Amino acid sequence: MEAPTLSKYERARLIGARALQLAFGAPPLMEVEGKMSPMSIALKEMDSGIIPLVVLR
Numbered sequence: 001m002e003a004p005t006l007s008k009y010e011r012a013r014l015i016g017a018r019a020l021q022l023a024f025g026a027p028p029l030m031e032v033e034g035k036m037s038p039m040s041i042a043l044k045e046m047d048s049g050i051i052p053l054v055v056l057r
Contacts, residue, residue: 006055011046014053018042 006014022028022038029050032041045051 010055014051014055015039015042015046017053018045018051 019038019042022041028041029045029052030041030048036044042051
């Protein structure tokens with residue numbers, strides 16, 4: 001069974017929640033090059049598929 005795709009609202013909510021976690025000191029789950037903002041790290045994690053959040057519908 002194929003995983004359902006995220007809506008643009010679910011995607012925005014997950015990225016925002018992860019960026020907030022990173023801003024408050026959560027460790028990034030991937031290698032960070034130089035100084036990156038929490039939002040850009042969250043976007044890279046989402047694109048890599050390693051963001052540790054789940055959507056319940």
